[in-house]
Amino acid sequence: AVAMVSFQSKWRYLFMFLGIQLVVMALLSREGYQKRVTYFIRIFRKPDASVFSGRNHSAAGLSGGDVYANLSRLSKNHIHADEMPYCPKTSPLIGGPIHVSFPSGLTLAQVQRKNPLVVRGGRYRPPDCEARHRTAIIIPHRHREHHLKFLLYYLHPFLQRQQLSYGIYIIHQAGNYTFNRAKLMNVGFREAMREEDWDCLFFHDVDLIPEDDRNTYVCDANPKHAAIAMDKFGYKLPYKMYFGGVSALTPLHYLKMNGFPNNYWGWGGEDDDIGVRVSLAGMYISRPSLKVGRYKMIKHKLDKGNDVNPKRFNMLAKTRQTWKLDGMNTAEYEIISRQYLPLYTNITVFIGTEAGLHAIPPPPKAAVKAEAKPAAEAPANVQEKGIFRVVETPGLLKTELTALHVGSLMFFHRSHSKERL
Numbered sequence: 001a002v003a004m005v006s007f008q009s010k011w012r013y014l015f016m017f018l019g020i021q022l023v024v025m026a027l028l029s030r031e032g033y034q035k036r037v038t039y040f041i042r043i044f045r046k047p048d049a050s051v052f053s054g055r056n057h058s059a060a061g062l063s064g065g066d067v068y069a070n071l072s073r074l075s076k077n078h079i080h081a082d083e084m085p086y087c088p089k090t091s092p093l094i095g096g097p098i099h100v101s102f103p104s105g106l107t108l109a110q111v112q113r114k115n116p117l118v119v120r121g122g123r124y125r126p127p128d129c130e131a132r133h134r135t136a137i138i139i140p141h142r143h144r145e146h147h148l149k150f151l152l153y154y155l156h157p158f159l160q161r162q163q164l165s166y167g168i169y170i171i172h173q174a175g176n177y178t179f180n181r182a183k184l185m186n187v188g189f190r191e192a193m194r195e196e197d198w199d200c201l202f203f204h205d206v207d208l209i210p211e212d213d214r215n216t217y218v219c220d221a222n223p224k225h226a227a228i229a230m231d232k233f234g235y236k237l238p239y240k241m242y243f244g245g246v247s248a249l250t251p252l253h254y255l256k257m258n259g260f261p262n263n264y265w266g267w268g269g270e271d272d273d274i275g276v277r278v279s280l281a282g283m284y285i286s287r288p289s290l291k292v293g294r295y296k297m298i299k300h301k302l303d304k305g306n307d308v309n310p311k312r313f314n315m316l317a318k319t320r321q322t323w324k325l326d327g328m329n330t331a332e333y334e335i336i337s338r339q340y341l342p343l344y345t346n347i348t349v350f351i352g353t354e355a356g357l358h359a360i361p362p363p364p365k366a367a368v369k370a371e372a373k374p375a376a377e378a379p380a381n382v383q384e385k386g387i388f389r390v391v392e393t394p395g396l397l398k399t400e401l402t403a404l405h406v407g408s409l410m411f412f413h414r415s416h417s418k419e420r421l
Helices: 002-029 031-044 108-113 145-161 181-195 251-256 270-280 312-316
Strands: 134-141 165-173 200-204 208-210 246-249 294-297 332-340 345-350 387-389 401-406 409-414
Touching: 108 145, 134 145, 134 181, 145 165, 145 208, 165 181, 181 200, 181 251, 181 270, 181 332, 181 345, 246 251, 270 312
Parallel strands: 134 165, 134 200, 165 345
Antiparallel strands: 200 246, 208 294, 332 345, 332 387, 401 409
16 A cells, blocks of 8 residues: 555656646747746856857847947058958958847937048948948938937948948938928939949938848849838838838949939839839849848838828829839939038938929028039030939930940940830
């Protein structure tokens, strides 16, 4: 009898032990407990030497690393040009996921102090190697200074970790007329290319912060849509032809699709029109992976002067008929000022209204200190008298590529005999 009781007690303890194990496993399988266990493990784990190897090993979806973490290794002095090797094809400074937050009290002066190698106009080149890529960042802007300081705080180190030679251009719409994002991007392309022969141009919304520096800001063989996974869409692509937020084109891509539409006044429609233009020009949209192309949006209400465009769906339905007639070949604007600030180049521009450039008087130029360089002598078929207008170059054969210089701007025009841009 005693042996029987002892046997039953052993089985009872065994079942209790197994039951406890099952409960513990079930709890640990839940996401909340996994994060808590990971947190405590990190507290008690000894520091790993790999933390100092120049890479952030945080998994995607967790907090990510400090965007400035790897930049302390950069030399403050540039090597002599004759001795400078090309940068590696893959930058050793890239670390993967980045922790993004929006602390109160951030100032542009603080951003400037954290980026000592950025020079006047928001320009940067690697101090210890020759960059393989030259990228211009074009940011359409009006009344979004609060968002701009956060974007600059993250974007400058983000680009430096990729060892790019880059410049940041803020294209500021003057006046209070309805905002026109796409037309400002046309202005940005032209004005950036007037200053330097950029390989690639990124068109970047001011309220989107990249969360992974493996999302490289270089162009692909086809137009690139970089902001494939925004937090506001649950880090998923909302629909196949979406081309909004952050996108990239080479100068040749831009010319092939006739730039961007000028007639989308207000919020919505222009990014879809641009996506359609990519297809109509015989190109495809390239994208990074959902894991890499992640962006966090700075929450805000719809801007005053940027109301929803009620005409956008009717205009989109006509893109096939209008894309060659409305774009870089009809972009008219007036430069009011050009300021080379410590963290970016600010270009204030008057772009007119739906009725045209001079339907209402432009802002008085005397009120703003103009810093624009005098325009260089332009070809006879390009108007450069205060109003900048990009026009076609007639008479070129379909198989030719011709380089036209307007000032220091290089346009690569794909010629055409039967069809016009």
